[in-house]
Amino acid sequence: MSKIEFISPEGLRVDGRRPQEVRKINYRLNLFSRADGSAYYEQGNTRVLAAVYGPRQVTRRGASKHDRAIINCEYSMATFSTGERRKSAKRDRRSTEISVVIRQTFESVILTHLYPRTQIDIFMQVLQADGGTRCACINAASLALIDAGIPMRDFVVSCAAGMIDGVALTDLNYIEDSAGGPDLPLAILPKQNKICLLQMDSKLTIEQYEEVMQMAVEGCKQIHAVLDAKLKDVTDQLVNKRKTLL
């Protein structure tokens, strides 16, 4: 079997992007009337939905915290979201791990002390997966939380980066992701320049790590710019509709 050429001699990737380029991003807010906040997020061919319910009454009474809100996250992939059909759509090990990671990310960002004895639910559904679903879900959840008007320390944006054939690449798609190189999902607070999630489980030299990390940060910043610009437009439209800020 011939090896796939991940970087062409011209320095372009399999889908025609340059190494530091993220895929096309598109999103919509407030899709669902019954959820408190919701977002549809598209990054290349990866498409996810996120809905936020709450702050609301705690489902399991024992889990309630007297000084803050508890956060519940659920990530699931639709059976038809991948090339080969996924057998169990919910509660497999990978989904649970991602749910936990996303919950921990948002626990540090949402101002939970403002809502003691409540629960905030974040549900994410992957409709189409083409690499980077974890990061796409964090971005979607972040947007849905903003749509729900839940106070946060900062925007959370997330982007993965990796390295193939010695070249650092940002925002890997499915083909690049399955090449077996390192994968480094990162979530940052762009205004405060802080890291809230970083995962890397592969062998890399320190120099290479610095390079990949830099790529991921660049990716996050690009995504933040796109999300922020559109969010301001959407907010402007809302204000214009109401004709007042209050």
Next chain:
Amino acid sequence: MKLEASADVIRKLHPLEFYKRFLPEGIRPDGRNLNKPRVTVISAGSLTTAEGSALVKLGSTSAICGIKAEVTIPADTEPQCGKLVLSVELPPLCSPNIQRWTDSVEQNSSLEVQIEDILLKTNVLNLEALCIKDSSAVWVLYVDVYILEHDGNCFDAALLSVLTALTNVKLPEVEVNEEQIVSIVEGGSTQSLELNHYPIPLSFCILDDKLLVDPTSEEEELSSTCFTIVYNNRGELCSLYKPGGKHINDDILEECKQTTLNRTEHIVKLMKQANEAKK
């Protein structure tokens, strides 16, 4: 603090009283007449990872259906018949009342059984058309429906999304070699599925002794009974489903049957338009 209660507050505290102010006037809180279904939007082929897909919106209720095709060995008793595996999911994303996956198990199963019965017993699809090679290889269609937003009447949305997705399916051309290995022909044509008929559903509920067409989830919760009628595009009755609740008389049923029958043509047209728009 102001003691005046706004309409929204009354709606939350005394929902039934709230509805009783509207229904005698022949109008519902969302502005519809009692016998008017919500705006129905059907689109097909939006998912690229599935062999066939459809999104159906009934007002704000929305269902997405994706169909994946795989090759399998047929059952010994039916060596020429393909298979159809249906699943319906109501993820916690879809409604504030469903907080965990396990909360919707009963609802999922009853929707699955209802839809599967209609598809298989009224012979919507020729399972023989899914045969690749006698008694060695057939297609199995995994039909998965996700209710993305549950604002009442998700049966109608689910069934319509399944039908539209089935008409949207494109099966690749395959060949079988001597070792019985099935492979896709590179650059081959694709095959669509022919449906024998289109069973079109319409659901009703009785609220405060008034008959309401296409209820929202608020109306479903307040209603004394809900029922569904399915007619196909040839004017044949395909299914009646009234799971318990308050008793109804024949003339109400007759009236509902007529309303359903009148709607079939419009919906079949929407489905065909959705599929043509994708071609």
